[in-house]
Amino acid sequence: MDAIIYSLPFLMNGLGITLLVSAIVVALSLVVGVLLGIGLIYGPWPLRWLIRLLSDCIRGIPILVLIFVVYYGLPPLGLNLSSFWAAVLALTVFKSAHVIEYVRGAVTSIPRGQMEAGMAIGLIFPQRLRYVIFPQAMRRFLPPWLNGVTDAVKGSALVSLLGVVDLMQAINQVIGRTYEPLPLYILGALMYFAINYSLSTLSKVLERRYSYIRE
Amino acid sequence: MGYQLSFTQIWTNFDKLAEGLLLSLWLAFISILIGAVIGLVLAIWYVSAGRVARTLISAYVEFIRNVPLLLLVYLVFYGLPTAVNISYSAPVSFVVTLSLYAGAYLVEVFRSGLDAVPKGLLDAGKAMGLTPWQRLLYVRLPTMTRITLPALSNTFISLFKDTSIASVIAVPELTYGAQWINNKTFRIVEVYAVTTVLYVVTGYLILFGLRLLERRFRVER
Numbered sequence: 001m002d003a004i005i006y007s008l009p010f011l012m013n014g015l016g017i018t019l020l021v022s023a024i025v026v027a028l029s030l031v032v033g034v035l036l037g038i039g040l041i042y043g044p045w046p047l048r049w050l051i052r053l054l055s056d057c058i059r060g061i062p063i064l065v066l067i068f069v070v071y072y073g074l075p076p077l078g079l080n081l082s083s084f085w086a087a088v089l090a091l092t093v094f095k096s097a098h099v100i101e102y103v104r105g106a107v108t109s110i111p112r113g114q115m116e117a118g119m120a121i122g123l124i125f126p127q128r129l130r131y132v133i134f135p136q137a138m139r140r141f142l143p144p145w146l147n148g149v150t151d152a153v154k155g156s157a158l159v160s161l162l163g164v165v166d167l168m169q170a171i172n173q174v175i176g177r178t179y180e181p182l183p184l185y186i187l188g189a190l191m192y193f194a195i196n197y198s199l200s201t202l203s204k205v206l207e208r209r210y211s212y213i214r215e
Numbered sequence: 216m217g218y219q220l221s222f223t224q225i226w227t228n229f230d231k232l233a234e235g236l237l238l239s240l241w242l243a244f245i246s247i248l249i250g251a252v253i254g255l256v257l258a259i260w261y262v263s264a265g266r267v268a269r270t271l272i273s274a275y276v277e278f279i280r281n282v283p284l285l286l287l288v289y290l291v292f293y294g295l296p297t298a299v300n301i302s303y304s305a306p307v308s309f310v311v312t313l314s315l316y317a318g319a320y321l322v323e324v325f326r327s328g329l330d331a332v333p334k335g336l337l338d339a340g341k342a343m344g345l346t347p348w349q350r351l352l353y354v355r356l357p358t359m360t361r362i363t364l365p366a367l368s369n370t371f372i373s374l375f376k377d378t379s380i381a382s383v384i385a386v387p388e389l390t391y392g393a394q395w396i397n398n399k400t401f402r403i404v405e406v407y408a409v410t411t412v413l414y415v416v417t418g419y420l421i422l423f424g425l426r427l428l429e430r431r432f433r434v435e436r
Contacts, residue, residue: 022220062379062414065379073403073404076403077218154283154284157283161285193281196280
């Protein structure tokens, strides 16, 4: 027990890395995912086709395999990434594919008439997105996306397999010294739980908050 | 000099990948079966349970859903044996973990499925003089199964992908096979290219098959 209390600062460092990885992944995948999502809905057909293929393939690969592909597969092809950035890149690619689907789901749930009405009052395409579609799609996008953030936090545990000292790896290292696996894994589980449960609760609250919207 | 692609070593060791793929599918299949039993029992119990039982079931569901699968795998494989005096092999440990994991997701699926059974059907069962037990067995469960079929296939595909995590405790499934070949031949780009294709193609083949099944059993509304 003393050992666990003694190891807490170390675990907190790990937690910091976990949160950092998750934050970078969430931010990058949001940008990439929204851009590609818009491309998937409004782009010319070759682009739509390409994004659909990309998204379906990426979502078909286990995230662990994707991490190994990026970490081990890119250096022979001439791109050297540190384990941290390789993990971030892999998780971002994975997460982006999911964000594309959230965007598609949210935007296509907005009735066509909204877009046509925007056209009728003379808004150009970026304006129609900015003032007509996005404000409405936001309410459909936020709850599943927030839920997806928990997937990013959970997925970030896999970076430990590349030797990045995140919360998962910090726990394993402490266990390597104290030989007390059960209490430490439970402590770690509770830490992950605390983060993710708050996120998924927020997601549920938002969903309920926006549930009055019906076509 | 650039990296020269060479797939010959992959094909000579392809049995590792093929056996790994079969084991992955098998692990996912066993886990969804056990998970479905857990999910179904808890979902039926939840619908009729009191506050305490509901809280416990929710705690189980929320705990599993909000903790990384990797940590759960470690917890069951390395952590649990120190507390209870049972020894089990890595595959068994993984199946236990993945079943509990699947169970937590399926409780939610089945619960919403039970709710989605039209009330009129149950009333009709009542009017025919079926006992509550018969109504559950002959009316509610069959209808619920057909409603939840799409969610079940999605869960199966996602479990199939999650089996890759079993490689961290040296269960010889597909990802482990890929690592094994890589350690032996160093054909890293090739082996992961083939593995990725195997995962994607198998995943979509299963999905395609299950979608046909779903169309066959779809509930007309």
